[in-house]
Amino acid sequence: MAGSGRDERAWVRRAQAGSQTDFEALFRAHWGPAYRAAYLVVRDAAAAEDIAQEGFIAAVRALDRFDRRRPFGPWLHRIVVNRAIDWARARALRPEGEAVDAPAPDRPERDDELLHELGRLTPEHRAVIVLRYLLEYTPGEIAELLELPRGTVNSRLRRGLDSLKERLE
Amino acid sequence: MKFEAPGERAAEDRAWAVVRHAYAEREPVAWPRRHARPLVAGALVAAAVAAVLSPPGRSVVHSLRKAVGVQHAQTELSSLPAPGRLLVSGPGGTWIVNQDGSRRRLGSYRDAAWSPHGLFVAATKPSELVALDPKGNVRWTLPRRSPRFPAWTGTRADTRIAYLSGGKLHVVAGDGTGDRTIGPAAAVPPVWRPGRVIVYSDGHGLVAYDLLSGSFRHTTLRPAGPAIRRRAGLSEVVSHRRVVFRGTGTFGQVVRSPDGRWLLVTWPTADQWVFVRPGPPRHIVGGSRVSSQFGGFPRIEGWCCAG
Numbered sequence: 001m002a003g004s005g006r007d008e009r010a011w012v013r014r015a016q017a018g019s020q021t022d023f024e025a026l027f028r029a030h031w032g033p034a035y036r037a038a039y040l041v042v043r044d045a046a047a048a049e050d051i052a053q054e055g056f057i058a059a060v061r062a063l064d065r066f067d068r069r070r071p072f073g074p075w076l077h078r079i080v081v082n083r084a085i086d087w088a089r090a091r092a093l094r095p096e097g098e099a100v101d102a103p104a105p106d107r108p109e110r111d112d113e114l115l116h117e118l119g120r121l122t123p124e125h126r127a128v129i130v131l132r133y134l135l136e137y138t139p140g141e142i143a144e145l146l147e148l149p150r151g152t153v154n155s156r157l158r159r160g161l162d163s164l165k166e167r168l169e
Numbered sequence: 170m171k172f173e174a175p176g177e178r179a180a181e182d183r184a185w186a187v188v189r190h191a192y193a194e195r196e197p198v199a200w201p202r203r204h205a206r207p208l209v210a211g212a213l214v215a216a217a218v219a220a221v222l223s224p225p226g227r228s229v230v231h232s233l234r235k236a237v238g239v240q241h242a243q244t245e246l247s248s249l250p251a252p253g254r255l256l257v258s259g260p261g262g263t264w265i266v267n268q269d270g271s272r273r274r275l276g277s278y279r280d281a282a283w284s285p286h287g288l289f290v291a292a293t294k295p296s297e298l299v300a301l302d303p304k305g306n307v308r309w310t311l312p313r314r315s316p317r318f319p320a321w322t323g324t325r326a327d328t329r330i331a332y333l334s335g336g337k338l339h340v341v342a343g344d345g346t347g348d349r350t351i352g353p354a355a356a357v358p359p360v361w362r363p364g365r366v367i368v369y370s371d372g373h374g375l376v377a378y379d380l381l382s383g384s385f386r387h388t389t390l391r392p393a394g395p396a397i398r399r400r401a402g403l404s405e406v407v408s409h410r411r412v413v414f415r416g417t418g419t420f421g422q423v424v425r426s427p428d429g430r431w432l433l434v435t436w437p438t439a440d441q442w443v444f445v446r447p448g449p450p451r452h453i454v455g456g457s458r459v460s461s462q463f464g465g466f467p468r469i470e471g472w473c474c475a476g
Contacts, residue, residue, distance in 0.1 A: 049183065
């Protein structure tokens with residue numbers, strides 16, 4: 001669970017000053033959402049791990065320049081989700097025809113079915129749905145994170161949800 | 170949406186080991202350091218040019234001529250003196266060199282490895298691990314971030330490829346399925362040992378991971394086979410405690426032929442490959458202008474599979 005805004009600013013400040021304990025607190029607070037978001041976009045656990053890890057390494061590299069007045073989460077999620085979209089696009093160009101993670105069960109539960117169908121959307125649609133419903137960003141915040149017009153975010157959300165609804169019915 | 174991704178906790182611990190290392194090594198970027206890099210690079214280039222043109226640089230060529238002997242010196246490599254095929258990678262891509270000296274460029278890959286019987290090649294690009302046949306046809310790809318150092322082991326029926334990606338050791342089946350993350354790993358090539366054991370560095374020491382039991386243990390590797398020794402501006406190849414070849418400058422690698430009779434010594438400073446049969450009788454064959462044949466001096470990835 002991410003800490004409060006005040007906790008987070010303190011962690012960033014002390015991490016910038018060299019406190020590994022505070023950097024670890026920042027890492028532990030943000031790993032889960034970052035990894036889950038990457039996984040839902042790429043649908044490959046090992047790739048999601050690499051992508052989330054790369055996001056944190058990018059955070060380490062930029063830590064000294066990071067503006068402490070800004071929240072850390074959106075900045076990290078922007079890196080992670082954009083990289084996940086790039087990765088998913090690259091894989092779509094060269095399909096592997098292999099299941100890296102466990103295959104879906106014969107009789108999927110409702111949640112599994114939803115995740116399965118989510119994985120069939122385009123990476124761009126997946127990303128906005130993950131940002132909206134997993135990480136709970138507003139469409140305006142998603143537009144800012146992905147550097148898209150707000151109308152595009154809204155239309156991707158609507159189309160993504162419509163598509164999921166059709167497939168699940 | 171309540172959701173936990175597969176392996177979330179284990180992934181967190183593995184990633185923290187890598188990220189913590191990056192945090193511990195971070196340094197605030199300062200102006201003098203940023204600008205020192207081109208100066209250092211310039212100084213290194215100048216030193217390299219001076220070395221090539223200086224008497225010690227020229228003596229590399231002289232030393233080679235002396236070591237090889239004019240009667241055995243070749244302008245370019247015409248054939249391999251022993252059965253098998255070489256796999257090499259360098260700035261000009263990854264190549265296979267057949268015993269008759271013919272070459273095939275497989276493509277632009279960073280590093281590569283033979284499959285256990287030489288039927289396939291595992292190779293890496295900046296964003297994927299690739300399996301190829303020896304004609305260069307891609308059999309499968311696995312998108313991964315900066316994969317490095319593939320190492321392939323197994324039998325004809327069941328093989329495994331170990332490789333590094335994102336600061337971790339991975340193992341994937343030879344058909345590209347079932348990719349698994351084993352643990353944090355330093356940027357050192359992993360090595361297979363008999364019995365499905367992979368030895369790698371975790372940054373603190375060597376770790377042996379047993380694929381069958383899933384157990385880890387700390388280990389050491391005893392140097393085996395021929396080795397390169399450097400002393401007083403000379404390089405020497407030592408095999409069975411005997412110096413079998415010596416030259417000025419720096420040798421790159423020494424690789425044993427599949428039949429065990431020949432050693433291939435790479436000599437980047439002389440732009441040569443030298444094949445040495447320790448004998449008796451001792452025999453030496455040189456191949457020159459290696460860089461021009463491969464678009465840059467390549468690294469030997471393997472000499473595989475006689476017969």
